[in-house]
Amino acid sequence: MGGEATQLPRIDFSGVDPSAPGAGPWAAVRAQVMDALTTFGCFGAHYPPLTPELRASLFDGAVRPLFSLPVETKRRNYYGPDKPFHGYLGGLPGLDAYESLAIIDGPKPEPVRAFADLMWPGGGNAGFW
Structure with a gap:
């Protein structure tokens, strides 16, 4: 691609097996x-x-409700100053619409359930996990 690329690349993941990195x-x-x-x-x-x-189903049942939560709730997803990109990231100057939430060990069920309980205390959001 290099510096002369002018079009957003489209990457084909169809041959990649996510269970075999x-x-x-x-x-x-x-x-x-x-x-x-x-x-x-x-x-x-x-x-x-x-x-x-x-x-x-992913976006309507999980992602939209998650990012619709108040910022204070999303900030609960914090892993400490030694892992600044592992929790909630938002409110960045110049990137007003950018937000991200990371789940450490996200492919495993227990961390996802713990994250859901953190975001939706009192039983979590079963639709999320």
Whole structure:
């Protein structure tokens, strides 16, 4: 891609097995991701297993309610000053609409449930996890 790229890259993840990092085309796709992040800070992802129905259920049932929470609630997701990008990140000067929330060990069920309980005390949000 380099400095002359003018169009947001679209990276094909269809051959990557998320349960086997490092296998198959993983290294090549990782290199594309790193280049896109270095050049643009983002990329478009093509991942056929993520059907429109699954995408809608993820965003409508989990992501929208999560990011609709008050900022004070989202700030509970904090892992300490030694991990500044592992919790809630938002309210950045010049990036008014940017927010992110990280779940350490997110692929594991227990950290996701603990995160849901943190965001929605008193039983969490079963639709989230």
